[in-house]
Amino acid sequence: MIIFPEGFLWGAATAAYQIEGAAREDGRVPSIWDTFSHTPGKVRDGHTGDVACDHYHRYAEDVALMRELGLRAYRFSIAWPRFGTPGFGFYDRLLDELLEAGITPVATLYHWDLPQSLQDGGGWLDRDTAYRFAEYAAGAYERLGDRVATWTTLNEPWVSAFVGHGSGRHAPGVGDPAAAFTAAHHLMLAHGLAVQALRAAGAGSVSITLNLAPILGDEEPARLVDGLCNRIFLDPLLRGVYPEDVLAHLRRFTDVKLDDLETIHQPIDVLGVNYYSPKHVRTDPEAPGHPEHPGTEGIAFVDPDGPVTAMGWGINPECLESLLVRLSREYPGTPLLITENGAAFEDTVTGDDRVHDTDRVAFLDAHVRAAHAAIAQGADLRGYFVWSLLDNFEWAHGYHKRFGLVYVDYETQRRIRKDSFHWYRDVIAANGLR
Numbered sequence: 159m160i161i162f163p164e165g166f167l168w169g170a171a172t173a174a175y176q177i178e179g180a181a182r183e184d185g186r187v188p189s190i191w192d193t194f195s196h197t198p199g200k201v202r203d204g205h206t207g208d209v210a211c212d213h214y215h216r217y218a219e220d221v222a223l224m225r226e227l228g229l230r231a232y233r234f235s236i237a238w239p240r241f242g243t244p245g246f247g248f249y250d251r252l253l254d255e256l257l258e259a260g261i262t263p264v265a266t267l268y269h270w271d272l273p274q275s276l277q278d279g280g281g282w283l284d285r286d287t288a289y290r291f292a293e294y295a296a297g298a299y300e301r302l303g304d305r306v307a308t309w310t311t312l313n314e315p316w317v318s319a320f321v322g323h324g325s326g327r328h329a330p331g332v333g334d335p336a337a338a339f340t341a342a343h344h345l346m347l348a349h350g351l352a353v354q355a356l357r358a359a360g361a362g363s364v365s366i367t368l369n370l371a372p373i374l375g376d377e378e379p380a381r382l383v384d385g386l387c388n389r390i391f392l393d394p395l396l397r398g399v400y401p402e403d404v405l406a407h408l409r410r411f412t413d414v415k416l417d418d419l420e421t422i423h424q425p426i427d428v429l430g431v432n433y434y435s436p437k438h439v440r441t442d443p444e445a446p447g448h449p450e451h452p453g454t455e456g457i458a459f460v461d462p463d464g465p466v467t468a469m470g471w472g473i474n475p476e477c478l479e480s481l482l483v484r485l486s487r488e489y490p491g492t493p494l495l496i497t498e499n500g501a502a503f504e505d506t507v508t509g510d511d512r513v514h515d516t517d518r519v520a521f522l523d524a525h526v527r528a529a530h531a532a533i534a535q536g537a538d539l540r541g542y543f544v545w546s547l548l549d550n551f552e553w554a555h556g557y558h559k560r561f562g563l564v565y566v567d568y569e570t571q572r573r574i575r576k577d578s579f580h581w582y583r584d585v586i587a588a589n590g591l592r
């Protein structure tokens with residue numbers, strides 16, 4: 159029997175644009191993802207978050223599913239586009255429902271849905287946006303701070319910066335390496351300013367969530383890509399410095415003012431870690447480089463061999479274990495939360511109205527065991543959040559990729575519990591695995 163520490167925070171995670179819908183309801187203003195998804199060719203089959211899982215209206219039913227799971231915590235994001243509108247009252251209703259169900263709310267302030275009006279003013283390429291974010295953070299705390307247990311400033315600044323501004327595969331759809339590094343810096347500045355604002359308002363627990371991945375393969379390219387993906391955020395946020403190799407690299411692309419490190423380096427109470435899969439690289443003089451990793455000419459990003467998920471991502475629980483152990487040794491003193499781990503597989507509803515997602519159960523089982531192995535090696539891991547509670551809008555893939563413990567029939571909005579839902583319910587009840 160594998161038993162987790164007493165009080166281990168078993169959770170599930172979602173994000174506003176991916177599940178809420180009600181895109182134009184109660185005063186919600188457009189975000190960059192409304193603009194992006196309504197731009198032909200950006201999202202598969204023209205899917206948008208206009209309706210999504212209709213969670214804005216069905217939140218009580220979804221919290222009942224969380225209660226049935228026995229979730230200790232629920233990670234969701236607050237839509238900045240609803241801030242300052244009548245629709246912001248949705249979060250009062252959601253929080254009251256969660257607390258009534260005995261579920262600890264973990265709120266992300268920014269999960270990629272920047273108000274389009276700020277994008278029109280430069281977005282993350284404009285330093286001013288960082289200050290607007292801190293004002294939003296303080297205002298959200300004023301409204302909801304009495305009920306949110308942990309505030310997460312940003313979800314995955316690497317994706318916002320390098321997928322949104324490097325390749326342009328995500329909103330706002332900019333394809334410019336210099337813009338990517340500038341956005342990355344301003345996002346970290348936004349984090350630091352928001353932490354200061356949250357602390358000043360009285361916030362007890364503050365965090366940030368990073369997507370982190372071990373970089374496997376040839377040593378030299380792996381070191382560079384580790385710098386561009388992992389250390390470019392970990393070091394400023396947790397050490398107050400840009401790593402020298404990363405600084406030299408990013409200076410090839412941008413002369414953005416970088417002397418904000420004291421602001422960026424705010425003490426946080428927990429580091430959120432989103433882990434799905436490692437990256438694999440090798441030296442290849444012919445390789446053109448990767449637009450989401452600017453300056454990687456001569457480095458090939460290799461497809462994983464072995465089993466993959468429906469996203470084509472390698473299945474490698476051992477890398478979760480090694481990542482958590484590395485973080486605890488190289489960045490000691492910051493407790494960790496796995497804020498996302500999960501997998502998309504081709505789910506089908508069988509005649510008995512079930513979804514026998516054995517692949518997902520196997521994936522989650524292996525990664526929960528890896529998390530436990532990391533704790534056994536000293537990692538201060540406080541919790542594990544499955545991505546995701548519900549099937550939902552998977553960004554540029556639209557609704558074609560299903561990550562949920564609960565299947566969503568988007569035609570009827572019916573929720574169907576997958577086998578992984580029942581498996582996870584039993585893990586939480588046992589606080590571990592057989």
Ligand SMILES: CO[C@H](O)c1c[n+]2c([nH]1)[C@H](O)[C@@H](O)[C@H](O)[C@H]2CO
Nearest residue numbers: 173313314369432433434498545552
């Ligand atoms: C490489 O995976 C990234 O870390 C990552 C994967 N995911 C994420 N980040 C985002 O935080 C979610 O909004 C996605 O829905 C989810 C599934 O794609």
